[in-house]
Amino acid sequence: MISLKVKDLSPVELEENHIVARDALKQLKVKNVNQVVAVRINGTLCDLSTQIDTDAEIEPVYIASEEGEKILRHSIAHVMALAVRELFEDAKVTIGPAIENGFYYDFDYRRSFKEEDLPVIEKRMKEIIKKDMSFVRKEVSSEEAIEFFESQGETYKVELIKDIGEDQVSLYTVGNFTDLCKGPHIPSTGMIKAFHLTKVAGAYWRGDEKRPMLSRIYGIAFCDKKRLKQHIIKLEEAKKRNHTILGPKLGLFSTYEEVGAGMIVWHPKGAMLRHILEQFEIKEHLKRGYELVKGPEILKTELWKKSGHFDNYRDNMYFTTIDEQSYGIKPMNCLAHMLIYSSATRSYRDLPKRYFELGTVHRHERSGVLHGLLRVREFTQDDAHIICTPEQLNQEIKGVLTFVKDVMGIFKFEYSLEISTRPVKSIGTDEDWELATNALIRAMNDLGLSYDINEGDGAFYGPKIDVKLKDVLDREWQCATIQCDFTLPEKFGLVYIDKDNQRHRPVMIHRVILGAIERFIGILIEHYNGAFPVWLAPVQVKVLTVTGRNIAYAKEILQQLLDSGIRVQGDLRNEKLGLKIREAQLEKVPYMLIIGDRETSEHRVTPRQRDGKNLEPMTPEAFADIVLQKTKLMTQEV
């Protein structure tokens, strides 16, 4: 006799000594059992076919839940593998997990899969689903599993089992396809209602580019057709917000095949947007005790050798020769800042030094990774190096984290934080790395911030805190970063004289707030869907005349607004007002000023907001005050 209980309900005593989970749910009168994909038995996720033979608390996992959908997606990956193995006989299977919104499976086949293969595979999958085939779990010894997969020629699976290193592994069979898998899975393929194969991609086995390139097939999947459709609509909406489309359309920037990959050409409105951000940054940095500095674009290769960049970052650098001397184009701004520090004897009283530079850097990124403004080869960082005593480190890191919070708050950005630890290719002693890593962790804890740890993803010279923002497709991009560096001060022999009249080694923080102006603007465009708030809008106001009789007065208004520092343009063409409004609307200008005969005779302006609302006619001065006030306060709304 066993006692079973569903969360929040009273226990039920059973006559039997064992029962299959699915039957238990029925006996316990759990609702909609046909919508349940798996169960939690005493907290452990299990298949519906699991036999229960002890007292247990069980909890149904419904297909529409986050967990249930994940199980569903993973199961669809298996169905895809079955379809692929049926269609492409000697295709080897590797791994196929559930991911956000869907799943993928990596195959090793004599050719890579093409997009035209997808409808064929999808059709076969639908046939399998129609047959409502069961997922059958079996636990076997690792030796047995290895023997089985070897007989199937599934060498990748054999490698996986050996790496798992357990005595027992579980296998799942659907149709004639048996896969190594922890599970759980949906009971049978009939539960699959909504999926679509979306794209193919190459992917290295185990993410290692020295290993074979596999062929990956991606799919999206949801518990029902409605959710799938919603997701597709969402993707279409996202596409419209995409900065690579919106940016050129709004006259912000463009790229040219003849200029080169990863190089951005800024048009007037984009250059203005950059300028606004840069002025904002200079102001915010000066407020926080930073000093403006500026280093050259190219520095002698010897200096890059001294800093360690030549050994560790050479592949990403461009070099040139001038008068038989080798120079490196800077991929980072730190070198000049080091030299500025060491140009004088520094006292502990001088520290911390905070050097800030809007520094343009060049990095040779691999061609395949370039993407719009988010990944380019030339970009400008809002870069600063803080040189301080070890005792000041914690305070300085907290200062930067607060700076980041303040700035992200102005833009109303949500962001995630990550601490990255020592990578394989790196310099410095273990003690320094530990000290620096702990300093970062302590600062985060002091401020009560939550973060993830990203093992082995630090810079070659030190650990770092990364601040990540999402683009319109929910891809995360690193923007702000705070990096500790104990090695550069040493390489450059930086010292300060402490109270004890002895020379001591300062520590350094590399940090950016927006990150790269280019990337940040890319994210900004998507964040605001191109409709920038007044303080950021490259054109804040457009003056629209109704007829030619209003041109003289409109010009007066234009000049008056320009004089008061407002970014204003006129549309004085001989066109209908409706057209002018439409065009200004498509340019996403925050304010339009309608200038007709009434406004001209009363010496007023009628503002129309971007949201379509008209304000009451007012004096030009009153309107200028509104715009200037919003600019000053950096408000979010129009």
Added chain:
RNA sequence: GCCAGCGUAGCUCAGAUGGCAGAGCAACUGAUUUGUAAUCAGUAGGUCGUGGGUUCGAUUCCCUCCGCUGGCUCCA
């Protein structure tokens, strides 16, 4: 760099088993002086991304390179 897809007028896109390349919007010209998201008419605009090959003939088929997109890897 690797895998897959794509590249036709300023933009969005048609098009042909290889035989003089098409539309809408934008541009230009003229008319219209107009009150809250497109006034009308006309004109002009393309070595079909680059270079090579196959062919009587290539924008179309093949190769190379350039660029873009989505992944892998790498990073702000």
